[in-house]
Amino acid sequence: MEIFRTVEQLRQWSRAQRCDGGEGIALVPTMGALHAGHASLIRAAAEARPGRVAVSIFVNPTQFGPNEDFSKYPRMFNADCALAEREGATAIFAPSVEEMYPAGAATFVDVDGLSDRLDGKSRPGHFRGVATVVVKLLIAGEPDLAFFGQKDAAQVAVLRRMVEDLRLGAKIVVCPIVREADGLALSSRNTYLSAEERKQALVLSKAVRRVEELVASGERESAVLMEAARGMFGAEPAVRMDYIELVDWETLLPVLSATHGTLFAVAAWVGKTRLIDNTIIG
Template sequence: MQILHTVDELRAWSRGLRCKGAGMIGLVPTMGALHEGHASLIRAAEQQCRGRVAVSIFVNPTQFGPNEDFARYPRTFGADCEIAERAGANVIFAPGVEEMYPAGAATFVDVEGLSERLDGQSRPGHFRGVATVVAKLLIAAEPDLAFFGQKDAAQVAVLRKLVADLRLGTRLVVCPIVREPDGLAMSSRNVYLSAEERKQALALCRAVRCVEQMRSNGQRAAPSLVEAARKIFAEEPAVRVDYVELVNWETLLPTNTAGPGTLFAVAAWVGDTRLIDNTILK
């Protein structure tokens, strides 16, 4: 497995494969602190892009707000490389901040409208940072496929719009949420939780499961589904709800009815840790 540090190296790797007539090239963008959820994305990429999978590891400063956890975000590069290699990565792209944001850089990508919804409403500028860094990664790697987790469903909506609007040649592949045995969605930020907070955090997945069950029983009215989820959160008063929403997954706008493909999404603070979870209703 190669470790690359510059955009020129990553682009040369990708274009070298194309010159040889290789098959599809896959990219798995991450911020490191890899866990089984990331590994599942890398395995999915390996299944479709055998021998041609790049994993980026870059803690992107522009998607963190002034009072967020950029400084303490887990950085476990050695362990990340081991996980990525076992899962099937062929290349690790690990640029420095100055490589992704050269001195004097003044160009950013803003997906208007979508970027202000769900997580974007409570984290102003977050999706601007995400869209900018992902655009840079797609331009650098020129992949056929880029793999993302459904846990970041709002991010996926923003990036789908970005790819469509800029007419990029990459197709986004969305992989299922990977959960801990007790149901908590895997997240690099789970390591922040104390034992007590870990129990409280299960309110997120309980709310998601409650809505899934209600929908399977025939309930389609958004107010009823949202109210039931909020009652779940009310059972954990230490958990501070950010949002509980039923939205169209393409526009991230609220919907009154849970139709096929509707996104039910939640976000909440557990102690000092903000967590998210969701489901795509059938």
């Protein structure tokens, strides 16, 4: 497995794969601290493009707010490389901040409207940073497929719109949420949780499961579904709810009733850690 530190190195590698008679490459963008959820993305990419998978490991400063956890975000590069290689990656792109954001950089990507909804509303500027770094990665690696997890469903909506609007060549591939045995959605931020907070955090997946049960029984009304989810949080008063929303997955705008493809999403603070979870109806 090769490790690249510059955009030019990644680009040359990508073009060499295509010139070698392949269909192109798959890119799995990450911020490192890889876990089983990331492993599932890398495996899916390796199945789609055997021997032609690049994993980016870059903690992107522009998607963190001034009071967020950029400095303490977990960094474990050697372990990440070992996991990526084991799951089928053939290249790692691990640039410096200076490589991705040259001195004086003044170009950023805003996806108007969507970037201010769900996590974008709670974390102003977050999706601006996400869209900017992802478009840089897509330009650098020139992949034909880019893999993301459903856990970041709002991010997926923003990136899909960006790719469509800019007519970029990459197709966004979304893989299912990977959960612990007790239902907690895997996240690099789970490592911040104390033992007690880890138990409290299960309320997010319980709320998701309750909505899924109601939909399976025939309930479709948004107000009923969201009230049921809020009721789950009543049992965990230490968890501070950020949002509970039922939205169109394309626009991230609220809907009155759930239909196939509707996104139910929840975000909450467990101690000092903000966690998210969701389900796609149907």
